[in-house]
Amino acid sequence: xxxxxxxxxxxxxxxxxxxxxxxxxxxxxxxxxxxxxxxxxxxxxxxxxxxxxxxxxxxxxxxxxxxxxxxxxxxxxxxxxxxxxxxxxxxxxxxxxxxxxxxxxxxxxxxxxxxxxxxxxxxxxxxxx
Amino acid sequence: xxxxxxxxxxxxxxxxxxxxxxxxxxxxxxxxxxxxxxxxxxxxxxxxxxxxxxxxxxxxxxxxxxxxxxxxxxxxxxxxxxxxxxxxxxxxxxxxxxxxxxxxxxxxxxxxxxxxxxxxxxxxxxxxxxxxxxxxxxxxxxxxxxxxxxxxxxxxxxxxxxxxxxxxxxxxxxxxxxxxxxxxxxxxxxxxxxxxxxxxxxxxxxxxxxxxxxxxxxxxxxxxxxxxxxxxxxxxxxxxxxxxxxxxxxxxxxxxxxxxxxxxxxxxxxxxxxxxxxxxxxxxxxxxxxxxxxxxxxxxxxxxxxxxxxxxxxxxxxxxxxxxxxxxxxxxxxxxxxxxxxxxxxxxxxxxxxxxxxxxxxxxxxxxxxxxxxxxxxxxxxxxxxxxxxxxxxxxxxxxxxxxxxxxxxxxxxxxxxxxxxxxxxxxxxxxxxxxxxxxxxxxxxxxxxxxxxxxxxxxxxxxxx
Numbered sequence: 240x241x242x243x244x245x246x247x248x249x250x251x252x253x254x255x256x257x258x259x260x261x262x263x264x265x266x267x268x269x270x271x272x273x274x275x276x277x278x279x280x281x282x283x284x285x286x287x288x289x290x291x292x293x294x295x296x297x298x299x300x301x302x303x304x305x306x307x308x309x310x311x312x313x314x315x316x317x318x319x320x321x322x323x324x325x326x327x328x329x330x331x332x333x334x335x336x337x338x339x340x341x342x343x344x345x346x347x348x349x350x351x352x353x354x355x356x357x358x359x360x361x362x363x364x365x366x367x368x
Numbered sequence: 369x370x371x372x373x374x375x376x377x378x379x380x381x382x383x384x385x386x387x388x389x390x391x392x393x394x395x396x397x398x399x400x401x402x403x404x405x406x407x408x409x410x411x412x413x414x415x416x417x418x419x420x421x422x423x424x425x426x427x428x429x430x431x432x433x434x435x436x437x438x439x440x441x442x443x444x445x446x447x448x449x450x451x452x453x454x455x456x457x458x459x460x461x462x463x464x465x466x467x468x469x470x471x472x473x474x475x476x477x478x479x480x481x482x483x484x485x486x487x488x489x490x491x492x493x494x495x496x497x498x499x500x501x502x503x504x505x506x507x508x509x510x511x512x513x514x515x516x517x518x519x520x521x522x523x524x525x526x527x528x529x530x531x532x533x534x535x536x537x538x539x540x541x542x543x544x545x546x547x548x549x550x551x552x553x554x555x556x557x558x559x560x561x562x563x564x565x566x567x568x569x570x571x572x573x574x575x576x577x578x579x580x581x582x583x584x585x586x587x588x589x590x591x592x593x594x595x596x597x598x599x600x601x602x603x604x605x606x607x608x609x610x611x612x613x614x615x616x617x618x619x620x621x622x623x624x625x626x627x628x629x630x631x632x633x634x635x636x637x638x639x640x641x642x643x644x645x646x647x648x649x650x651x652x653x654x655x656x657x658x659x660x661x662x663x664x665x666x667x668x669x670x671x672x673x674x675x676x677x678x679x680x681x682x683x684x685x686x687x688x689x690x691x692x693x694x695x696x697x698x699x700x701x702x703x704x705x706x707x708x709x710x711x712x713x714x715x716x717x718x719x720x721x722x723x724x725x726x727x728x729x730x731x732x733x734x735x736x737x738x739x740x741x742x743x744x745x746x747x748x749x750x751x752x753x754x755x756x757x758x759x760x761x762x763x764x765x766x767x768x769x770x771x772x773x774x775x776x777x778x779x780x781x782x783x784x785x786x787x788x789x790x791x792x793x794x795x796x797x798x799x800x801x802x803x804x805x806x807x808x809x810x811x812x813x814x815x816x817x818x819x820x821x822x823x824x825x826x827x828x829x830x831x832x833x834x
Contacts (some may be wrong), residue, residue: 244818247750251582252472254553254743258589259479261738265591266486274493293523312500315524316493320505320515322523 243351277313283356284333293322295329295365297348309320310335329366334361372554374543375411376764377437378418378656381444382411388451389629391619400572400661405565406616406633407557408607413640416535417689419509424692433543469581473588473751477564480588484557487598492549495599496555501526502602503552504536510541520697523658528701532644533602560597561581563805564588566608570615570809574622574762575754575827576817586744587805590737596801602645603801609641609648610803613655614769618762620675628678635682643686646701647777647802654772662765696802715783725781728792729774736800742809751816766810773803 288294298310315323323333327348334341334350336359338352345352350363386403418439508519519534520527524814533555540551564584572580587593597604616634620627641648651795656676663672715721733741746796777799784791 243750244816247747248469248578248582248584248818250743250750251586251747252469255476255589256738257583258591258738258740259476259483262480262483262589262591262594263486265595266483266490268501269487269490272491272493274499275491312496312504312525316499316504316507319504320518322518322521324523 273309274313274316277310277317280358280360281314281317283362284354284362285321287354287356287362288318288321289331292331293329295320295325295332295363296323296325296335297326297327297332297344297350297363298335299340300344301338327363330365332363332365334363335359336361372558373553374540375415377440377444378411378415380406381440381447382414384444384447386410386633388447389633390654391526391627391630398433399573400570401565402569405562405569406612406637407603409605409612409640410561410636412536412555412558412605413532413609413643415539416532417643417686419535419539420531420689420693421517423509424696428516468579469585473568473581473585476585477561477588480594481557481561482600483594484560487595488549488553488556491598492553494552495596495601497602498552498600501529502533502600503537505529505531506541506552507547509534509538510547517696522698526702528646528694528697530643530648530690532605532640535601541805556597556600556604559608560593563604563608563611564609566825567805567808568616570611570618571812574618575813578818579812579815583808583816586740587808590740590804592737592797593801593804596798601798601801603798606641606644606648607802607805609637609644610651610769610773610802611809612637613641614766614806614809615805617655617659617765621762631675631678632682634683635679636686637682638679639683639690642690647799649690650776651769651773655769656775658765658768658772662768668688674720687742703780703786706782711785712783721782721788724788725792728781728796729778732796732800735794736797737804748811748815751818754814763810763813766806766813770803770806770810773806815825 296311296314298307302310311323311325314333318333327350331353332350334345336344338359341359341361345361345363349366351366353362353364355361383403386407386632390399415436418436418627419432422436426432489496493503504524507517509516512518531554532553536555537552540555541547544551564587567587568580568584570580571583593604613634616630616637620630620634623630634655638648638652641651656679659679660672660676663675781788781795
């Protein structure tokens with residue numbers, strides 16, 4: 240190989256090594272995704288859901304839209320094959336509250352508590368189905 | 369490991385099928401590895417198609433596994449019988465290299481696989497799209513039983529997306545009898561490695577062994593691609609099918625009209641792309657147009673038409689399958705649904721959107737994979753152009769496909785009903801991951817080979833370098 244070609248090949252090789260080292264660093268810094276936490280969080284409510292019924296969903300009002308979308312997606316993923324609608328106009332509604340004002344939100348949305356589970360997860364019933 | 373066993377019947381059938389279509393004229397060394405890479409992608413696609421067909425015809429019944437195994441076995445036996453009657457000619461070309469670059473590529477591949485597993489261990493459910501779209505749908509197909517059609521409910525995100533990944537995952541769970549995160553992880557790993565293998569072996573045959581090794585080295589170490597692969601997104605599988613289709617066309621060009629089977633296989637791979645993601649439909653149109661144009665210019669309209677017939681023969685069954693899926697899916701595509709004569713014209717007439725899209729492409733290409741494009745540009749400047757006779761006319765076809773795909777994606781951005789900046793920020797990087805194997809193929813076909821120093825000194829090549 241000529242000098243220029245040797246430099247070119249060595250450059251690519253070194254860059255590839257740098258890429259792998261960078262990938263290692265990023266892999267070790269990676270935190271657990273919270274979808275895994277949702278598997279544990281929703282275990283009990285999953286057992287309480289009827290076999291085939293579309294269920295509503297509500298989360299904290301103060302939750303930013305992106306975070307609310309992520310929570311809904313994680314809930315759908317864990318509770319499949321139950322279909323989860325992004326509204327409260329269903330007979331049963333899953334409450335996924337992380338903040339302290341779950342009771343106030345229930346009252347505002349005309350929802351009745353059916354059962355309360357761990358970590359802010361609630362099964363609710365619509366007062367006017 | 370058990371997840372891999374679930375794909376063994378379809379892999380063996382796919383390998384025998386690919387070997388049956390493989391040219392009987394002299395083919396380069398290591399074609400077995402190349403066939404393995406093609407068969408891996410084909411097997412995953414074919415098994416997902418068979419799973420969907422079974423659901424559609426017979427519903428969710430436990431007879432699927434034995435019936436499918438018997439069908440794959442019968443097909444494998446049939447292809448093997450047909451293949452053994454064809455004369456086999458020995459391989460030609462350079463033997464596999466055992467130099468320091470090969471060893472380094474193997475080392476980097478091993479390290480990258482280790483990183484892949486570390487990331488998958490930390491996030492076994494993959495990235496957002498994996499658990500919000502692909503694996504979610506797989507869970508509906510597997511857990512839904514008789515109600516598997518709920519997977520296409522309008523209550524779920526993107527109900528119009530094709531089924532290659534979800535059905536392949538659900539099929540693996542059906543074979544294993546339980547859900548395991550290792551099924552989607554294994555599928556993601558297989559597609560990622562098969563793409564690297566396909567890239568390396570294709571370039572080794574079309575150009576040189578070192579060129580192939582360097583391309584594989586760059587692909588395996590591109591952090592963005594590795595990350596998206598561990599997210600279990602459909603973009604890496606889609607990139608595999610893009611690359612496989614184009615490579616099969618190039619192989620046909622290289623080994624002549626005797627190799628019509630490769631065109632049928634190219635059609636199947638393009639169909640698999642459409643079965644993976646909606647972007648695959650754009651690819652089918654683009655690759656057919658680019659090929660027809662290239663053949664019409666190079667060999668006449670009749671040759672172009674003949675090639676399209678063989679290509680369509682492979683493509684048609686998968687397009688029919690996709691059509692069948694659209695009948696099951698009631699939802700329309702979100703981007704298409706947001707179009708209307710007035711709204712689309714207004715978006716197309718807004719010149720600032722063109723600048724925004726162009727700038728976003730440039731910025732993303734520059735930062736992609738830790739500025740890998742800059743490093744490749746420097747490499748190109750140092751080694752220069754390949755001699756014209758080594759490019760086989762395939763470079764123009766590859767560049768044409770790549771350019772038309774970028775043009776097609778840009779058009780979608782221009783007319784998107786979503787906020788343009790948001791759409792660019794969330795989609796552009798993944799689109800580059802889809803096109804990256806094809807881009808590397810173009811670059812390493814165009815660039816001079818590191819071992820081609822003597823050839824580069826010929827007058828013809830000097831002109832090319834200039």
